[in-house]
Every structure is written in structure tokens, then in C-alpha cells.
Amino acid sequence: MGAEKINQTLPSGLKLVGSPEGIEGPGFFATSLDKVVGMARKNSIWPLPFATSCCGIEFMATMGAHYDLGRFGSERLSFSPRQADLLMVMGTIAKKMAPILRQVYEQMAEPRWVIAVGACASSGGIFDTYSVLQGIDKVIPVDVYVPGCPPRPEQIIDGVLKIQQLVENESLSRRESPEYKARLAQYGIE
Amino acid sequence: MSNKAITEPIKEEKEYSTLNLGPTHPATHGIFQNVLKMDGEIIMDSDATIGYIHRAFEKIAERRPYYQITTLTDRLNYCSSPINNMGWEMTVEKLLGVEIPKRVDYMRVIVMEMARLADHIVCNTVIGVDTGALSGFVYMFQWREKIYEFYEEICGARLTTNIGRIGGFERDFTDKTWKQIDEFLEEFPRILKEFEGLLMRNRIFMDRTKGAGPIAADLALNYGFTGPNLRAAGVDYDVRVMNPYSSYQDFDFIVPVGTKGDTYDRFLVRQEEMWQSMSIIKQAVQKLQSMPPGPHHADVPEFYLPPKQDVYNNMEALIYHFKVIMGELEVPKGEVYHSVEGGNGELGFYLISDGGRSPFRLHFRRPCFIYYQGYADMIKGSMLSDAILTLSSMNVIAGELDA
Amino acid sequence: MSLTNETVGQKLIERFGEAILGDEQQYDFRIWTVKREKIYEIIQYLYHEPGLEYQFLTTLCGIHYPDNAPDKTMCIMYQLHNLPKNHRIRLKVFFSENDKVMPSITAIFRTSNWMEREAYDFYGVVFKGHPNLKKILNMEEQTVFPLLKYFPLEDPTRDDKDDTMFGRKMFNA
Numbered sequence: 001m002g003a004e005k006i007n008q009t010l011p012s013g014l015k016l017v018g019s020p021e022g023i024e025g026p027g028f029f030a031t032s033l034d035k036v037v038g039m040a041r042k043n044s045i046w047p048l049p050f051a052t053s054c055c056g057i058e059f060m061a062t063m064g065a066h067y068d069l070g071r072f073g074s075e076r077l078s079f080s081p082r083q084a085d086l087l088m089v090m091g092t093i094a095k096k097m098a099p100i101l102r103q104v105y106e107q108m109a110e111p112r113w114v115i116a117v118g119a120c121a122s123s124g125g126i127f128d129t130y131s132v133l134q135g136i137d138k139v140i141p142v143d144v145y146v147p148g149c150p151p152r153p154e155q156i157i158d159g160v161l162k163i164q165q166l167v168e169n170e171s172l173s174r175r176e177s178p179e180y181k182a183r184l185a186q187y188g189i190e
Numbered sequence: 191m192s193n194k195a196i197t198e199p200i201k202e203e204k205e206y207s208t209l210n211l212g213p214t215h216p217a218t219h220g221i222f223q224n225v226l227k228m229d230g231e232i233i234m235d236s237d238a239t240i241g242y243i244h245r246a247f248e249k250i251a252e253r254r255p256y257y258q259i260t261t262l263t264d265r266l267n268y269c270s271s272p273i274n275n276m277g278w279e280m281t282v283e284k285l286l287g288v289e290i291p292k293r294v295d296y297m298r299v300i301v302m303e304m305a306r307l308a309d310h311i312v313c314n315t316v317i318g319v320d321t322g323a324l325s326g327f328v329y330m331f332q333w334r335e336k337i338y339e340f341y342e343e344i345c346g347a348r349l350t351t352n353i354g355r356i357g358g359f360e361r362d363f364t365d366k367t368w369k370q371i372d373e374f375l376e377e378f379p380r381i382l383k384e385f386e387g388l389l390m391r392n393r394i395f396m397d398r399t400k401g402a403g404p405i406a407a408d409l410a411l412n413y414g415f416t417g418p419n420l421r422a423a424g425v426d427y428d429v430r431v432m433n434p435y436s437s438y439q440d441f442d443f444i445v446p447v448g449t450k451g452d453t454y455d456r457f458l459v460r461q462e463e464m465w466q467s468m469s470i471i472k473q474a475v476q477k478l479q480s481m482p483p484g485p486h487h488a489d490v491p492e493f494y495l496p497p498k499q500d501v502y503n504n505m506e507a508l509i510y511h512f513k514v515i516m517g518e519l520e521v522p523k524g525e526v527y528h529s530v531e532g533g534n535g536e537l538g539f540y541l542i543s544d545g546g547r548s549p550f551r552l553h554f555r556r557p558c559f560i561y562y563q564g565y566a567d568m569i570k571g572s573m574l575s576d577a578i579l580t581l582s583s584m585n586v587i588a589g590e591l592d593a
Numbered sequence: 594m595s596l597t598n599e600t601v602g603q604k605l606i607e608r609f610g611e612a613i614l615g616d617e618q619q620y621d622f623r624i625w626t627v628k629r630e631k632i633y634e635i636i637q638y639l640y641h642e643p644g645l646e647y648q649f650l651t652t653l654c655g656i657h658y659p660d661n662a663p664d665k666t667m668c669i670m671y672q673l674h675n676l677p678k679n680h681r682i683r684l685k686v687f688f689s690e691n692d693k694v695m696p697s698i699t700a701i702f703r704t705s706n707w708m709e710r711e712a713y714d715f716y717g718v719v720f721k722g723h724p725n726l727k728k729i730l731n732m733e734e735q736t737v738f739p740l741l742k743y744f745p746l747e748d749p750t751r752d753d754k755d756d757t758m759f760g761r762k763m764f765n766a
Contacts, residue, residue: 050214052220052221052242052243052588053243053265053268053588053589054264054265054268054349054350054589057268057269057312057349058348058349060312060331061331061334061335061338061348064328064331064332064334064335065328065331065332066331066332066335079214079215079216091243092243092245094241094242094243094244094245094592095732096241096242096244096731096732097213097221097242097243100212100213100214100242104214124748124751126261126262127245127246127250128746128747128748128751128754129245129246129249129250129746129747129748130246130739130744130745130746130747130748130749131244131245131246131730131731131732131739132245132246132748134748134750134751149350150348150349150350152348240729240730241728241729241730241731241732244730244731246739246746248715248740249739249740249744249746250746252742252746253746284620285620409703411648411649411676412648412702412703412704413703413704414649414650414651414702414703414704425676427676432676432679433679524619524620525619525620525622525624526619526620527620527622527672527681527683529651536651538651538652540652540654540670540672542656551654551656551657553652553654555651555652559707559711560652560704560707560708562707563703563704563706563707564703592730593730
């Protein structure tokens with residue numbers, strides 16, 4: 001007896017978000033806190049669109065009605081770093097822009113994730129020049145890379161879904177753990 | 191609400207606040223910074239910093255063969271990349287002295303006008319978004335997807351199209367392409383009219399945009415404005431009419447001109463240009479259907495990749511294929527300048543060739559870079575929200591600004 | 594009287610004599626090479642003279658010719674346009690790259706403000722009389738002028754790209 005009754009598939013084939021595994025009874029449902037928090041977080045990620053160039057236009061198309069990132073819970077864009085969960089870096093980051101990107105990342109509150117959309121954000125892309133930062137992972141830690149120049153909206157959605165998997169399966173104490181702190185220390189972020 | 195002229199000079203004793211309209215700001219569409227000196231809500235002075243996305247295109251172009259530069263030109267004004275691609279190919283064709291058949295010219299006109307539609311859709315809907323009218327954006331972007339489907343059919347990519355070759359196109363328009371164009375021409379006018387109905391005579395929109403960021407015609411000319419921003423100020427300079435390229439002289443279209451150069455005029459000019467673009471596409475389709483079928487490229491095997499069956503069967507085609515892929519085109523020495531009417535104005539390519547496989551110097555005359563200088567003058571004395579509107583109505587694309 | 598390359602050339606030589614060093618025709622443009630000392634007056638003359646009136650500056654850019662004679666290694670190109678009569682001309686000024694100074698034309702054309710800053714940023718050409726000559730596109734801390742031919746294109750800190758495979762050489766020979 002478990003979660004089958006609650007995981008619904010609608011007649012159209014659409015799967016609703018099911019409940020996590022747990023023990024159910026009349027008037028109560030017991031599961032672990034990790035799973036509930038993971039489920040809630042994953043379906044309500046507030047992205048911060050850091051759109052600099054061409055990938056930003058594909059992001060606008062992704063947020064539009066045709067591809068609709070909003071159906072995965074990311075309807076509310078937050079331009080304030082304090083209120084955002086996911087930093088979506090879309091477009092080329094020049095070396096002039098790198099300190100600003102770093103500042104925005106540091107202003108974000110934990111838990112925070114970073115997705116590098118596009119070839120330029122992942123590795124500098126086609127611009128192997130003196131003025132372009134060869135990948136944002138030189139200044140901030142990145143969770144998911146989406147290749148493409150520009151990636152199709154479906155690819156961007158795929159990247160966000162992978163972030164959702166990371167969010168769902170993250171343990172609640174990860175942000176305090178020494179491994180995470182060591183990772184941030186690598187970048188010089190406290 | 192008209193712009194208050196600054197009648198009092200900036201006094202040293204008075205306290206002005208400084209506001210950093212920073213590089214990452216939701217309302218500046220692109221990354222550029224403006225440090226504003228404000229007297230309450232009125233802007234007294236501003237200082238712009240750009241270069242946050244400087245990718246050194248002009249330096250890269252000195253290291254890449256001619257075909258690889260097409261991918262760079264895509265990323266200049268990325269809302270209408272086919273125009274940049276075709277402009278670059280026309281520049282190289284001018285250098286090489288390649289004659290383009292009429293059929294290819296008309297096909298190019300269709301693609302360029304579709305790109306102009308895509309660019310103006312972005313700009314006008316974003317003016318709506320900045321005044322708070324988000325519905326127009328959501329509806330029109332659905333139709334922008336149709337333009338993307340058209341691009342995908344002719345070249346395979348949605349945004350950074352890298353379309354065309356020296357001499358024409360890499361493949362002919364398929365039946366599906368013609369169907370897509372016909373459907374678009376039938377259905378988009380209704381949507382455009384709906385969008386107009388939402389905003390054009392809307393009391394709130396008119397009150398917000400009339401008088402926001404005006405510029406006089408002679409100041410605009412001195413600042414080097416071109417494109418819809420200049421036409422909104424009253425000067426009818428359109429490269430398609432002045433220096434026609436790609437057989438634009440065979441088409442019958444109006445160049446809309448405004449009077450005051452404020453945001454409302456810029457909106458109206460772009461709106462009318464969208465109608466004119468659709469009329470041009472219609473005329474081009476009629477002309478193409480009344481012409482006998484022909485090639486989709488000029489007969490220049492030294493610069494155009496030959497079709498694969500020739501490469502495998504014909505020795506000359508194999509040699510040309512190898513040379514073109516390796517970038518060893520025989521280019522004469524010389525310097526050439528060619529300009530096209532991009533979404534924002536005169537996009538010029540100044541190419542100096544020394545006979546080698548890459549250009550000796552390639553300079554892009556980028557309209558956004560040139561007219562953004564005038565922004566400081568346009569917002570003097572206006573309020574902050576009007577400054578944001580002015581910025582979005584100028585259609586500053588960061589890729590073209592910094593290059 | 595209609596505006597042609599010949600009438601412009603005639604008027605320029607009448608007025609400025611030996612400051613006009615030569616002219617050539619490249620495709621559909623007539624290019625006049627002029628002396629650096631007179632470039633401001635020449636452009637002013639072209640702007641104000643009735644019958645000429647080149648009142649639109651299309652573009653301005655720097656060009657580096659490392660293989661030229663030592664006093665002609667650096668060039669600034671101006672492209673002017675007479676909109677009513679639809680005529681375009683080009684002016685070039687050559688000077689040595691060890692003496693990269695030019696007069697600024699911001700007083701005549703406001704549009705040349707940022708164009709000259711870009712030429713300064715890319716080549717190091719100092720424009721005397723410019724109201725705000727500082728770097729525009731590159732970072733403030735950068736001290737080299739990147740578009741000179743000696744400067745490499747690629748990012749020097751990148752160590753994962755194999756130079757033999759990627760052809761990251763100084764000159765794309």
C-alpha cells in the first residue's frame with residue numbers, strides 16, 4: 001500500500017507529480033524530510049536569467065508559450081539574486097563581465113545551482129580570444145552544462161530537468177558538508 | 191508627458207543621487223551599464239559603459255577564411271542573423287565581382303525581409319513589455335516561432351542561421367518552404383492587426399511613449415543614426431532605396447517616416463515596416479512564381495561548394511571542393527565597402543583583402559554601436575521609467591554593440 | 594552642378610594643394626590620401642562647403658599595415674556620405690605607429706566620439722581634443738592594444754587545446 005494511488009496518470013498520458021515513497025494510513029503520510037523537501041524544491045525553482053547574448057533570445061523562446069519552461073515550475077523569474085535558486089548563465093561572458101557574474105553568484109542565497117547554457121558559457125564557444133572568458137567554471141562552480149550554439153529550447157529544458165534531478169536528490173546537509181565547502185574554496189568563495 | 195528641458199545647469203551645491211543602471215538589469219535588454227546622475231526622478235546626466243560582451247570579432251576575422259566569417263556575422267545582430275549573413279556574402283561577392291542571378295536575389299529578399307520581421311517583432315513587443323503590456327509579447331512570440339520554422343526548413347538552424355554561400359544559397363527552397371511562406375503571409379496579418387489594436391491607439395501606451403526620449407533630425411544625423419531610429423526622427427534614409435542591393439529596386443514599398451523621433455514614433459515606424467516587409471515578401475513570391483525555374487546560386491565553382499555527385503565523379507569539382515573547404519579561395523587584392531539595411535540601420539562591412547585566405551582587415555559598421563552614443567542626450571531631463579522605455583525602443587542588441 | 598569624384602577631387606586640390614597626397618579608385622569608392630595635419634580642416638571643408646556638404650560620417654576605423662614604409666604603418670580611414678546627393682567618399686591618413694597621434698573630429702561629427710575611442714582601444718591612436726578618450730570595449734586594466742598585428746588572438750591561459758591541431762599560430766598562413 002503506498003504511493004500508487006497518489007501517482008496519477010491523466011487520460012491524456014500526462015503524469016502528475018507523484019508523492020514520494022512512504023508509509024500511508026488513514027489521516028497520515030510518513031516519509032523522510034529529504035524527499036518532501038526535494039520534491040517541493042524541484043518543482044518550484046526560481047531561475048535568474050543571466051542572459052547576455054544569442055542564447056538569451058533562445059531563452060525568451062523557451063519561456064514563451066510554445067516551449068514553456070513555466071510548466072516545470074520555473075514560471076517566476078527572479079532578477080534579484082537573493083530570491084533566486086538557479087543561476088542560468090546564457091551567452092558569452094567576457095572577461096570584463098566575469099567579476100560581475102561572480103558578484104551575482106556570491107549574492108545568491110543557499111541552496112543555489114548554476115546552469116551554463118550554450119557553448120560560450122560552458123567553454124568559451126567559438127570565441128577563443130583574449131577578451132572572452134573560456135568557460136564560466138573558471139570563476140563559479142557549475143552544476144549542469146548545456147552545449148549548443150545556441151541550444152534548442154528542448155535542450156535548455158533538458159538541462160533544467162537535469163537540475164531538477166539534482167535538486168530532488170540532494171541531501172539536506174550538503175551545503176554544510178566539508179566537500180561542498182572545499183569546492184567553494186577552490187573558487188575562492190567563502 | 192513631454193520631456194522637461196534642463197533649464198538649470200548642474201549645480202555643485204545641490205545633492206544629486208547616483209543610480210547605477212547596472213549591467214545586469216531586468217529591463218536593459220542586453221548588458222550595458224549606465225551610471226545616472228539623478229535629481230529625484232529626473233535624470234540630469236548619464237555615463238555609459240559598454241564592452242561587457244566584447245568578443246573581438248574584428249580580430250577573429252583576420253584569422254579565419256571567408257566562409258568561417260559567416261558564422262561570426264550571425265552573432266552581430268542575432269535577432270535577424272540572415273541579414274548579416276547575406277550582407278557579408280554580398281560584400282565578398284562585390285570583392286570577387288560575382289554576378290548574382292535575379293532568382294537568387296529575390297530569394298535573398300524573402301529571407302532578409304523575414305529576418306526584419308523577426309527583429310521588429312522582438313523590438314515592438316519588448317516596448318510593450320516595458321510599459322507593462324505583456325500579452326502582446328506572448329502572442330507575437332508564438333508567430334516568431336513560425337519564422338524560426340521557416341529558417342529551419344531552409345538552412346537547418348533557428349537563430350544563428352549561417353545561411354547562404356558566396357553566389358547564392360546552399361539549397362533551393364522546397365515545396366514545404368513555399369507552403370510555410372504562404373501560410374505565414376495569410377495568417378500573420380491578422381495577428382499583427384490584433385497586436386496593433388492592443389497598443390497602437392491605447393491611451394495608456396500613448397501617454398507613456400509619446401514624448402519619451404525624443405531626438406531632433408539634425409542631431410540624429412550628426413550622431414550617425416540610421417534605420418528606424420533615424421526614420422522616426424524624420425529623415426528617410428533607407429539603404430534599400432539609396433544604394434539598392436539584391437534587386438531591391440524591383441520592389442515597390444514605402445519607407446515610413448516619423449516626425450518627433452520619440453518612442454511612439456519609433457514604435458509606429460517599426461510597425462509600418464513590418465507591414466511593408468510582408469508586402470515585399472508577397473511581391474517576391476509572385477515574381478519568383480512567374481519566373482522560369484532556375485538555379486539557386488551563381489555559376490562560380492571556384493567559390494561555391496559543388497554538389498556532391500559532381501565531387502565524386504568530376505575531377506574539377508573535386509579540386510574546387512577541396513580548395514573551398516580548405517579556405518583557399520583566390521581573392522583579388524583590394525578594399526570594398528558594402529552596406530545592407532539591417533534591422534537597426536546601415537550595417538556596413540569594410541573589407542580589405544591582401545589576396546590571402548583571410549581578410550587583411552574587416553571592420554563592421556555596427557548601427558547599434560553608433561546610435562547608442564546618442565542615448566545620453568535622449569534621456570537628459572526625462573524620468574527613469576521613460577529612460578528605460580527609450581532604451582528598449584532603440585533596439586540595442588548587445589552583440590552588435592560590442593562585437 | 595552634380596557631385597562626382599572629379600569635382601570633389603578638383604575642389605580639394607584647389608583648396609588644399611599639397612595636403613592631398615593622392616587618390617585611387619577601389620571598386621565604387623574614390624579614396625583620397627591626405628596629410629595628417631590638415632585632416633581636420635579637410636573634413637570641416639567637406640562638411641560646410643556648399644556643393645560638397647558631406648554631413649554624414651558613415652564610419653571611421655584604424656588599419657595597421659606592418660609591412661608598409663615605416664612612416665606609413667598606421668592608417669585611419671574616414672568614410673563620408675552626402676545623403677541628399679547620395680555620394681560617398683573615403684579619406685585615409687597614414688602615419689607611423691611610433692607616433693600615433695591624430696586630431697579628433699568630435700567637434701564636427703558627434704558620432705566620431707565612440708568611433709575614435711574604439712580606434713584608441715584597438716590600436717592606441719591618441720586623438721587630440723577628444724572629450725573622453727578612454728577604452729571603450731576592452732577592460733580598463735588592459736594595457737596592450739589588441740588589434741595590432743603582433744598581438745595574438747587566442748587566450749594565453751588556455752592549456753587544454755593542442756596547438757598543433759587547432760592551428761593557433763600567430764599568423765594564419
